[in-house]
Amino acid sequence: MIKAVIFDMDGVIVDTEHYYMDVMRKYLDEVEADYTEELLISFVGSSDPIITRQLDEILQPKLSGKEFVKRVVEDSKKNPVPYKELKMPGLYETLTHFKSRGYKIGLASSSPRKNIETVLHDLEITTFFDTTSSGHEYQESKPNPEIYLDTLKKLDVQPEECLVIEDSELGIAAAKAAGIYVAAIRDQHYGMQQDHADIIIEGLPDSIDVISNLERSN
Template identity: 45%
Template sequence: MAQDRFPYQAVIFDMDGVIVDTERFYFDQLDEMYTAAGMPVSHEELSRAVGASYKDFQKNLARWFAMGGVELSIEEAEARYDEWAKDHPADYASLLNPGVVETVAALKDRGVRVALASSSPMDNILHVLDVCGLSGAFELVTSGEQFHESKPNPEIYLHTLEALGLPASACCCIEDSVPGITAGKAAGLTVVAKREERFGFSQDAADVIIDSIPDILGL
């Protein structure tokens, strides 16, 4: 298919929930951790945190422990989570969303540039890409930890656009959560949302909703 059939010069991918189906994994992981500690956090609370930046995630860990009567610093709460996560690791390769590798390759074959902008820490991003066979697949990889605030702040997308040397009108992003969709819209991007109906939030602010990542090729 000719490149001019695709309406954008670049596609900027989110990672969690888009490349890998980690949102549900982390939700269940946290649910299990707090329940095992005798301080269950409501599913409504956990759902509201889906797509949050890593800094917000760190704050939420401490807040949720406090709701269970355990006062911890952010560092102490994160250490507790890290200890739990070490014994309950994510198998990212098995969480890879169907068709992602093929879609990235197909976009590049059409001459479309591909970048990644994720709120996750860079070491986690690089690990996920490695085990999913996507190392080196993206022209640019940006982490929310590079900025004072990550999504829903649009700075991560504005930085990515500047690094690509492209206007927002020439690009689209693929997101799933409210913070990501909000950030993309605030940056002036066309926002394509991968359909997500498990956590009760609305994706109505997105410009397009797709059922699977390969559907992006039909824009």
Template identity: 35%
Template sequence: MFTAFIFDMDGVIIDSEPLHFKVDKYVMNTLGFDISTAELEQYVGMTNPEMWTRLKEKYAIGASVEEIINLQVQTKLTLLKESDEQPIEGIVALLELLKQKNKRIGLASSSPRSFIEAVLDKFNVKSYFHSIISGEEVEHGKPAPDIYLKSAEMLETQAGACIVLEDSRNGIKAAKAAGMKCIGYINENSGHQDLSQADCIVENIKEINIELLESLL
């Protein structure tokens, strides 16, 4: 029986990958470079420091990683505040179901803490979560298992009793490396993600019910 459910955030709770792609292209353009959505797709699920370290090296960008991230995050926060974004359909109902079943609920996102907090506050769902952690708060971001292992520790449960909801190849690899069951969510806006390592795959969050969850463990 599972005791805890851990959500990724981007592309799972909020359909934010289009926003991320838009801002990342803007940042690269500001720095004097062009980058395609296809290239950015390979970084979905990674932390900002890891992504920008790789891009800085590849494109020989002069600005520091810290400077790049500051521009990126501030731009995203401004656009999020101005947007009419709503939670992905089915997410609030799933949170309520897990609450009713007395399951521990965690959030493990590669986004910076400031963006996580802004999203949860905007959607008024922060109270559902027993633990919240950013990939920048562990030594190694996704696809390493660190964030999920830490999340299980914060939820005071065993990794093997956790189910994860992810929309990216890197996120699923992290969950499986942590010894957790993982549901892959097909979000077309997250790009062409390989979800084949997931224990099951859904096209709609509404497909996730208690019978499906209990069948995984």
């Protein structure tokens, strides 16, 4: 029996990945960095420390990855991400459906805690979530399952009692390694590998049917 749903954030709750990609491309071009689209795609679902190390390889000795990320962060303070405009279709309806039927709801994101709080606040969805987890609070990032295992513990459910909604290859791998059934929102932009998800869905509302089918099969 499914008792809980855990959401990833970027690419699941908000379509920020496309936005961040454009921002990253703009700044890399400004410093005349030699990069590939494949490198940018590898950032999707990854954590800041890993991205920083990858940036070191293409920016040094001109600039460190840490300095580059700091520059991007400073600019984002002047130009806040328009999260409301990037809200995924069907988000409110999906959250309302799960909440009204008594499912526990969690969030497990590689993003910093501050980003998570800002997104939930701006979209006015904080109260839907029973717990939230930031990848910055763990020793290992996705694809390590630590963030999902800890979120299961916070929700007091077993892996087989949970559905995860993800999109990135790293996130899918992390949830599967934690033993959880994964529904991946189909990637429309980057050619991400989603083959290891249990099911591919077209959008958030489809996750409602996924749980219904899982309940019937049990």
